[in-house]
Amino acid sequence: MSRPPTAVSRPPIAGVLKYYYSIDVKQRAGWSKIPCPLHVDSNPSASANTERNRWNCFVCQVSEDSIDIVMREEQLGFREAQAWAHARFSGSGEDVLPAVQGESGRGVHHGPPSGRRSREVHPGVRRFGADWT
Template sequence: MSRPRSRAVVKPPISAVLQHYYSIQVKERAGWSKILCPLHVEENPSASVSTEKQRWNCFVCQVSEDSIDVIMREEKIGFRDAQAWAHARFGGSGEDVPQSVQGQPGRGVHTGSGPGRRSRQVRPGVRRFGSDWA
């Protein structure tokens, strides 16, 4: 029995999502750009963003996310709801990526301990930049 073909998942650009939630301006450019981490207070950038790879990561928090991961965390919703929310908010722009295959883990927020990782808590209520919630 053949499996039905999965539809492509449309992700909004990481620059638009970082702008929406954290007021972080990201210029479209090749490679990685340094940014202040939106998850903890800092004066020197410890995070970076790639508009090519459509991901951001913080070396201190050990968090690595794409735009759907950010939406899931900030809106406290699941993957499918985050897709619908992104489509309603950002429309059809962004990158087409294959949908996750059931039974295979996806890539998302990587926190906690593990090989080569230091244990550090992310403080979810702390925002250096303005946000819509208190």
């Protein structure tokens, strides 16, 4: 019998962005515009949300939480990044349940924004329950 997943702590996104990229995020409700930490910006093309503990770039089409940043920057797995972040950021932040034990379940998302996904069509393949009569 497997044990239920335990809550994991994520450091605040504002602290992580400040630590790695010297980006100041305004502590307010909703999304705040920030320069993208992954490419040179003349105008801010990214935003961060301290309530959702996420940032995303509209140009790169990247979306991450604070643990995802630590995993990428420190080249660590989820559990190692969680322990590293807990030691570095004093474990402050929100508690979340991972989708899969040992996995963040919220990794970097590349590709078109949601709602604009194109489906690949395979001739002769149909979904279960489709009626071709």
